[in-house]
Amino acid sequence: MTDTRPELVRLSGVEKYFGAVRALGGVDLALAQGECLGLVGHNGAGKSTLMHILAGTATADRGQLAIAGAVPANYAPGTAKQLGVRCVFQELSLCPNLTVAENTRVFHPSLTGFTWRRRAGRLILDKLDAIFPGHGIAPSDLVQDLPIGRRQMVEVARAFTVTDEPVRLVILDEPTSSLDAHTAGQLLGFVRRAVGDGISCIFISHLLGEVIANCDRIVVMRDGTTVADAPAAAFDRDRLVAAMGDVEVHARDVEAGHERRRGQSPLRVRARPARQNGAGELVAHEGEIIGLAGLAGHGQTSLLLSIFAAATRATTGMEVTASVALVAGDRQADGIFPLWSIAENIGVRSLHSLRSGLLISARREYELAMHWRDKIRIRTPDIDNNILSLSGGNQQKALFARALGSDARIVLMDDPMRGVDVGTKLEVYELIRAEADAGRTFLWYTTEFDELKQCDHVYVFRNDLIVADLTRDELTEQKVIQSSFAEAG
């Protein structure tokens, strides 16, 4: 570690909280000029949050950021850009209704005057030519008409264009995720050349091989802190995976009574992802808890939703033999009815059985809600209070009560434990296990390994496909992570 290059960025003791959830817990990170730093970690490890703080789009609750030795005051995206920090965010930050040239203009306030359009076009085209020869993009193309891979190319190229502000650090957050192998290779080659020219680079990727091969140094993050920081040469794929995952071996809390042979009970769900060809389908029987694992957004939610749709309307490739209820993951967006009481929120899935004549029986709704309040301990003085009077974890319990209190024999869970505290989680795990023993079937998408350990059988998803099919005995975190990440190169 005899690094003589001048230091460009230093983050010290950075903490960030979203409500009660700690996203970053005191991160220290330093980066030298002309260094390519690889940043890896599981979903929710805090990588993106850290980069948002570095790019000025989020502010740290505690800690300090210094660029080239100075601590900038009122750090904001504009300041970051003036200091030469560019960021290619995971979510595309191009305006789809503008052309490629116009998007370049958005990035460069100095492109004004009568010929701005031509100059912006020339600027972006030259950079695209330099990074992705043969890219096939014209500056007058509307971004909305470009396929996702080309949008990504434009965005990457734009981050490297220079007018009056320097480029000193480019943050690439999953830049290759929507590029094919050829263009990804072009990009990585360009990054190495840029680093050679003295530009620093932070490279975030789930393709571990890429990170090891192209970075000078690798930092591993887990649970909002950095857990490893060493030259890339010190890592291989297995060491990285081990550093990212939970290395302590948890005692597996399998009770003997739960050891059940698959296929003994009647079939409940047989589903196949839309793009799956060849082997690989999800099968669930009565009384089973089936885990859907893999990185976030790799097709788990869409499969759950198509199973939900298949329950009411026959769909080819889907077989659902009982009624279905869904526990939403994004509570605020598609879970709770914010203006309704707790009781109404719980009863809404069971309106058929709560009816008396043409009306909803308030008494039966109240009874149902009280039953579940006591059973899963929703902490509220009055079940008729507004749902928003509950804490996040208790709102989630109310959503569970809605599904479990209904007549549904299959419960689909779309990563429902996000942002729920440990105590509540343990209570819900117990409840799910008890309900499964009583004959309910659970399909449980989760990004947390601890929750997979509750499952009887786990399917791992990657790129909208089922890539692994693990029984409870085969399940290890290593295996899940191994199959979640594409085999690089």
Added chain:
Amino acid sequence: MASLSVPDRRGLPLIGAPNVPRLLRALLPALSLALVLIGIAWLNPRAISYFGFTLMLNLAVPIALATIAQMFVIAGNDLDLSIGAFVGFVGCVTATWLRDVPLLGIVTLLGCIAVYAALGALIHLRNLPSIVVTLGMSFVWQGLAVLMLPKPGGKAPDWLLEIMRLKPPLVPFPILAAVVIAAVAYVGLMRTSYGAILRGSGGNALAISRAGWSLLKAKMTLFACAGLFGVLSGLALIGTTTSADANIGNGYTMLSIAGVILGGGEFIGGRVSPIGAVIGALTLALAASPLLTFMRIPPDWQVAANGAILIVVLAARVLISRKDAQP
């Protein structure tokens, strides 16, 4: 797949590279105008003349201006439900103060534009739905208009009457005015470098603010432009009708929204087309009364028939653009 089927276009010039879906989208409004024109020509060939167009389109100029005003608001993902009442209020100011006390009239109209900019600021800063704010404002403008002119009356300033009575050679005045309006709005919003920022704020506001631009300024600019074109619309309306009425602009809110959408604009995403919007306004102005009169539809039924035509034309546009989106 996509990279195989799309030819390498690097050899093409920087500007003006052909883009088929974009061309189709741009031609749609012109197509609907052509359909209405063909209908009129078929029903009454004599209407297709210098004099005929001047007559048929004399109310198209204020509609086109109101449509452009609405377009600026829609470009920022908002909707202005007060533009009709605003045009009516401007009309009342024009027919009274602007004629009698020109300085007061001018200050009032400039103040109106400032109020619009302030509305933009309010909507942005408080994160309010523009529909609610502008709906509220529509009652404010309407009330002010009634206060100014409780009974229909007043008179347009002479200079305004003269502008609106211009008889340019060869091309009828409304068509010339429409071309000028479209050109000004097109250059301002589509060609200037700040226009790209304004449209971008509707397309992806996050990206614009991350690039260091002020969304507040963008929103205020868009609303101020809407106010400016609303004022011009009121002036043009009074120049055509010669006197004012507090309710004179009431139909303009819906007409302007329909004109923007008919012209290829979309409610969200910053996708608007100034030229399309003007063509949409002309189409609506023609489909409104001349076409219906020529179809011998009794006046009692014209408003309903007008609405029906609007639905048919807009439905056709949605159908065509949906086909275009899924080739």
